[in-house]
Amino acid sequence: MKGRALTSDVLLGIAPIALMIAVWQALISFGYAPATLLPPPGQVFMRLVRQLGNNEYQQDIAATLFRLFAGFAIAVVLGVGIGLAAAASPAVNAVVRPIVRVLAPLPKVALYPALLLLLGFGHESKITLVVADALFPILLSTYYGASMVEQKLIWSAMAAGTPPRQILFKVVLPAAMPSVLTGCRIGLVISCIVVFLAEMITSTDGLGHVLVTAARTFRAVDMFVPLITISLLGLILNGLLQWLRSYLLRGFPEV
Amino acid sequence: MMSWRMLVSRLAPLLACLGLLGIWQVGALILDTDSFPTAIDALRAVPSILTDKESLINILASLRRMAIGFGVGVALSIPLGLMMGRSRAVASFFNPLLMITYPVPKAALMPIIMLWLGVGDLAKTLVIFLGVSLPVVFHSFQGARAVEEKMLWSGAAMGLSAGQRMLRIVLPSALPEILIGCRTGLVLALITMITSEMIARQSGAGNILFNALDMGQYDTVFAMIIIVGAMGIGLDAAFEQLRKRLVRWSEPRFDLPLSFS
DSSP states (O other): OHHHHHHHHHHHHHHHHHHHHHHHHHHHHTTSSOTTTSOOHHHHHHHHHHHHHOHHHHHHHHHHHHHHHHHHHHHHHHHHHHHHHHHHOHHHHHHHHHHHHHHTTSOGGGGHHHHHHHHOSSHHHHHHHHHHHHHHHHHHHHHHHHHTSOHHHHHHHHHTTOOHHHHIIIIIHHHHHHHHHHHHHHHHHHHHHHHHHHHHHSOSSSHHHHHHHHHHTTOHHHHHHHHHHHHHHHHHHHHHHHHHHHHHTTTSSOO | OHHHHHHHHHHHHHHHHHHHHHHHHHHHHHHOOTTSOOHHHHHHHHHHHHHOHHHHHHHHHHHHHHHHHHHHHHHHHHHHHHHHHHOHHHHHHHHHHHHHHTTSOGGGGHHHHHHHHOSSHHHHHHHHHHHHHHHHHHHHHHHHHTSOHHHHHHHHHTTOOHHHHIIIIIHHHHHHHHHHHHHHHHHHHHHHHHHHHHHHOSSSHHHHHHHHHHHTOHHHHHHHHHHHHHHHHHHHHHHHHHHHHHTGGGOOOTTSOOOOO
């Protein structure tokens, strides 16, 4: 019974995507859109498959992934670290809170010109931008998650003789884990978006650069290919994070 | 004693601003390169941008596009998210589509949309609309899914129709979550606004920023960064005021630090 419900869910979910592709094809078949503006889906997917086997394109994907992972990893370490520290110590909280309130709503893309001027056109400026954008969702949800931890848990750990430092990592962090992982998920999506944008603005490699070069020469087919690739990458990474989440949260009642 | 404390906590964001500007100033003095002006130089360039009529028109045009994109996005996304949260069929219909489109940077669609709609307001507003929609849909979805069944049952028992239940029970109880989504949407709207103008390079705040970068007018670059940053902080603060007023009943007590001692 449950299996059948699941298959009908999957079928329902595929419907709008199939519909979208059908409309896309129909627009071209009935001559509403010239192929130079909207290439047929078959052509786009053929090009995607061919590009995925292409060495140069693989290197572009690798460059994007490297920046994405480096930025995201730094953001997770910093975000979880600062978030926990702010939740645990009132002194850190007093310093971090106002700074976060000022920096979090700042549109970080606007900082990119400054980063370019300071760090140059290489990996550093792009990774810094990814860190700046992915940091705050992770930091905020770690902080909220950690400050919502039940005080009873901490008291029992203290009664059992756990030193304060260990309480932080053995009680507070695991108890805040669902919230931390939600923050990581938002951070990951934002990292995908930002790394692509940074590469579109200035770069010599990466998926964003592929899109910009295609746009400059009006090759519509090649404009769709990197977009679909980043969407696939996002899906795969999201799936991995989901798997990690169900592994890390295996003891929690509802996930 | 208490009022002194209140004063400090009220002024804390301002102090943080001053502190960051101070770090910038010191950093610029140490590095001492042409491409990194000091904070004071950059601040000095701000009034000249804000009094220049053309730049002002550009910035206002940006804000107008953002407001329209954000407004339409929120108005369409909340009903969709709420319906997804209450009906399993609607959720499984839209969910995969949204999952696929979420990691695509909406501003990256700009070159393609420009091919279809031109470089005008319509293309940019559409891109902002797309950027705002997804987080709002997701959070409304989560919020509507978490509504307590019992409240809906009692609503139904008291004779509320499905539409009334949606409006009087689901919407208010999902509101805190929806507003979190709107806040994310607001930040994303600003990001998308800047990037779309940077790609279309025809008008707007992003255009001024990146043109100044290309021409090496570093004072203007950093002054624009300050202006855009102030816009972000101002909009966020205004939204936060609105949010506090709407959902004061649901505020958890975040201010209590965990006690370790």
